Amino acid sequence: MRKPIIAGNWKMNKLAADGARFVMSLRDEVPEGSKVDTVICASFIHLPFLTEAARDTPIRIGAQNMHYEKSGAFTGEVSPEMLENILVDYVILGHSERRQYFHEDDELINKKMKAAFENDLLPIVCVGESLEQRENNETNQFVRNQVKAAFEGIREGDAKKAVVAYEPIWAIGTGKTASSEDANEVCRTIRETLRELYSDAVADEVRIQYGGSVKPENIAELLAQSDIDGALVGGASMELESFLKLLEAGANAK
Numbered sequence: 224m225r226k227p228i229i230a231g232n233w234k235m236n237k238l239a240a241d242g243a244r245f246v247m248s249l250r251d252e253v254p255e256g257s258k259v260d261t262v263i264c265a266s267f268i269h270l271p272f273l274t275e276a277a278r279d280t281p282i283r284i285g286a287q288n289m290h291y292e293k294s295g296a297f298t299g300e301v302s303p304e305m306l307e308n309i310l311v312d313y314v315i316l317g318h319s320e321r322r323q324y325f326h327e328d329d330e331l332i333n334k335k336m337k338a339a340f341e342n343d344l345l346p347i348v349c350v351g352e353s354l355e356q357r358e359n360n361e362t363n364q365f366v367r368n369q370v371k372a373a374f375e376g377i378r379e380g381d382a383k384k385a386v387v388a389y390e391p392i393w394a395i396g397t398g399k400t401a402s403s404e405d406a407n408e409v410c411r412t413i414r415e416t417l418r419e420l421y422s423d424a425v426a427d428e429v430r431i432q433y434g435g436s437v438k439p440e441n442i443a444e445l446l447a448q449s450d451i452d453g454a455l456v457g458g459a460s461m462e463l464e465s466f467l468k469l470l471e472a473g474a475n476a477k
């Protein structure tokens with residue numbers, strides 16, 4: 224049984240004090256032994272406050288990006304070692320907004336995947352097709368290729384700890400959600416790709432999230448699908464009340 228994982232991705236939103244207050248309030252709502260893994264992914268500037276606020280709780284904090292080098296002359300960048308040092312656990316890699324606006328490609332994302340594992344960070348690696356690719360029936364092949372590229376050279380023992388987020392680009396922040404059956408079909412493709420690359424053990428262990436306009440109203444149906452183990456949520460993770468509803472759905476899933 225895969226434990227559901229709900230991750231909020233605040234993107235470039237909230238000021239530091241608001242973020243810390245949010246996690247302080249969340250502390251009372253996420254008990255030890257919770258049936259859902261709870262992750263908040265925030266801008267770098269939030270992270271030291273959030274890891275402090277989440278200390279001694281099951282809440283996990285994630286970054287939204289990082290460089291792949293440990294240190295060096297990379298002005299403006301943040302290294303995996305720096306994240307690990309302030310007790311960050313997860314890092315989102317290859318979000319479509321980074322691929323689109325910051326020209327991140329599969330090769331770069333693969334380097335970051337390797338760097339994450341070398342520094343004890345758990346990647347949430349994002350894949351997903353554009354509307355044009357979906358309309359041309361290219362989704363499954365495109366997503367397969369993204370998964371293969373992201374996991375290139377990653378050892379089996381590490382691969383099974385990764386989280387993959389399937390986020391169709393056309394569903395992000397648009398209010399359009401993939402139907403739960405369509406989302407599940409692509410998530411199954413991702414799992415089968417991992418089975419081919421590694422083994423049944425990896426395919427059956429890796430958690431696959433759906434992301435793209437997930438809300439309290441549609442999450443239960445998505446999580447009821449066989450291959451969807453959680454959600455990566457932008458807009459609906461920003462307010463405590465709606466995030467709590469998402470966590471509740473996660474705890475009651477399957």
Ligand SMILES: O=C[C@H](O)COP(=O)(O)O
Pocket residue numbers: 232318390394395396397398434435436437455456457458459
């Ligand atoms: O990382 C989260 C996704 O980009 C989804 O964002 P959204 O829930 O606002 O559509």
